Amino acid sequence: MMRLRDITPRGLYARSLLMVVAPVVLILALMTWYYYSSHLAEVNRKLAQSIARDAALVQSYCDGRPDLPVDRDQLAADLDMTFDCARVDPPGGGPRLQRSFAYRSGLKEELETRLGVPVDVSIDAASMLHFRFPSASGTVEIRIERKRALTVNSHFFIVWVIISSLMMLGLAVAFLNQQVRSILRLSEAARAFGRGRDAPDFRPSGATEVRDAARALIDMKSRLTAFADQRTSMLAGVSHDLRTPLTRLKLSLAMMEETEELAAARADLDDMAMMLDEYLTFARGEDGDEPVPLDLAVLVREAAAGFGPHIVVTGPASLEITGRPLALKRAVNNLISNGVKYATEVRVSLVSGPRAAEVHVEDDGPGIAPERREEAFRPFARLDEARTQNTSGTGLGLTLARDTARAHGGDLRLSDSALGGLRASLRLPH
Structure with a gap:
């Protein structure tokens, strides 16, 4: 209909x-x-x-x-x-x-x-x-x-009506431009805030309702920033406080005679230190990492090179985007690391679309059931499946990767891989 x-x-x-x-x-x-x-x-x-x-x-x-x-x-x-x-009439009919x-x-x-x-x-x-x-x-x-x-002279009436109508339309278009421009600025500021960027030139303007919405957006951004700063400070303090006793325990174990029990205890302490580092990374998010123009293809190839020459990256040689390089490299590292942990073959491919660049990480591992994929993005979640058995980690890799993608205006999705395992698709706007 x-x-x-x-x-x-x-x-x-x-x-x-x-x-x-x-x-x-x-x-x-x-x-x-x-x-x-x-x-x-x-x-x-x-x-x-x-x-x-x-x-x-x-x-x-x-x-x-x-x-x-x-x-x-x-x-x-x-x-x-x-x-x-x-x-x-003259001859001929006039x-x-x-x-x-x-x-x-x-x-x-x-x-x-x-x-x-x-x-x-x-x-x-x-x-x-x-x-x-x-x-x-x-x-x-x-x-x-x-x-x-x-x-x-009847056409003069129509001409004057058309002229007056065009004048009214001109005034209406000028008024609409002013009002819509305020809404577009509000939309751009909201998009920037959503990607973790500041909009220093943004000021409430336009109609009263648009100004109220702009002030509410600024207030929301301030509250979220304050909450994130408070969370970071709290977890940083907890991490610092826990690092001190962990260091003393490591020193104490180092002075003892080497046994299998001591080796297992040292491994547990290393896991705890790694967990504290990941917790702190999750709390800090992208603090101190400012958006800059970068080549995503070079960044992905550098990240893949850290896992060895067997990780092959296919796709265009250059992909220009604007983003936070440290956060993006950490997200790509997490995706490749997950594939290396749970599979024997990992492939990385780059795709340049009309509006976004995509990074696909595929493996031949056991994969994740479709109904459990959203659960995999929850912080500290560890699925009781083949992908989490006999492996270390905190369950923050996919969470951090998707947070990074969404902070850049993109997303991270999981799907079935052509290799038989899991396919992680990181999408980032140009």
């Missing part, structure tokens, strides 16, 4: 402009139709009646009525027309007269009704109307200026 929103523009500017243009065009069309079909037709009808009355006086004069003045020139001057009572839209004004019908004889109405090259009709004295021809029978 066809809906109105299926045929109307989707953008706010286009919809607002349509709301202004459509009524103006409709009113202009209705006014034009009324002017030509009613008002203009009535004016032309009155003119035709006046001319028909004057033509009746000429007919009476040519027929020799005694109650009319006998001075032909005086009668022509009073009626503002010229006439011949007994016109004789000059060819062009047919005119005078028929549409009702002039011919008014003349024939008033005079009671057939009347031929035509217009010549000099814009003079000619009326010919038979009488007792012969063929009577009356000549008048066209402007007496038809309103020749």
Whole structure:
């Protein structure tokens, strides 16, 4: 079923402009139709009646009525027309007269009704109307200026209506530009805030509602920043406080005689230190890593090289984007590391799309069931599946990678790999 929103523009500017243009065009069309079909037709009808009355006086004069003045020139001057009572055409039928839209004004019908004889109405090259009709004295021809029978300046009305409508549309477009510009600035600021960037030039502007929304956005950004800073400080303090006893335990174990139990204890302490580092990395997010133009292809190849020459990267040699290099490299490292942990073959491919660049990391491991993939993104989640058995880690790799992707305006998705395992697709806008 066809809906109105299926045929109307989707953008706010286009919809607002349509709301202004459509009524103006409709009113202009209705006014034009009324002017030509009613008002203009009535004016032309009155003119035709006046001319028909004057033509009746000429007919009476040519027929020799005694109650009319006998001075032909005086009668022509009073009626503002010229006439011949007994016109004789030269050989060949006289000059060819062009047919005119005078028929549409009702002039011919008014003349024939008033005079009671057939009347031929035509217009010549000099814009003079000619009326010919038979009488007792012969063929009577009356000549008048066209402007007496038809309103020749009617198009001025339409021109002025169009000019005034264009002026109103111009003012409306200027007003819409100002209002929509404020909304676009708000959208750009929200997008920047969502990617972890600042918008120092952003100020609330526009209508009151838009200003309120801008202030709410700034307040929300301040609150989120304060919350993130508080979380970072708290976890940094916890990490620092835990590192001290861990260091003392490592020193104590180092002074003891080497045994299998001591080796296992050292391994546990190393795992705890690694967990603290990952917790702190998760808490800090991308602090201190500012967005800069970078080559994603070079960054991915550098990250893959750290895992050995068996990790092959395919795709374009260059992919220019803007992002935080440390955060992106950490995210790619996490994806490749997950593949190396759970599979024997890992492939990395780069794809350059029209709006975004994509990094695909595929493996031939056991994979993750579709209904469990969203759970894999939860912080510290460890799925009781083949991908988490006999492996170390905190369960933050995918969480950090997706947080990084979304902070850049992209996303991270999991799907089935052509190798039979898991495929992680990191999408980043250009």
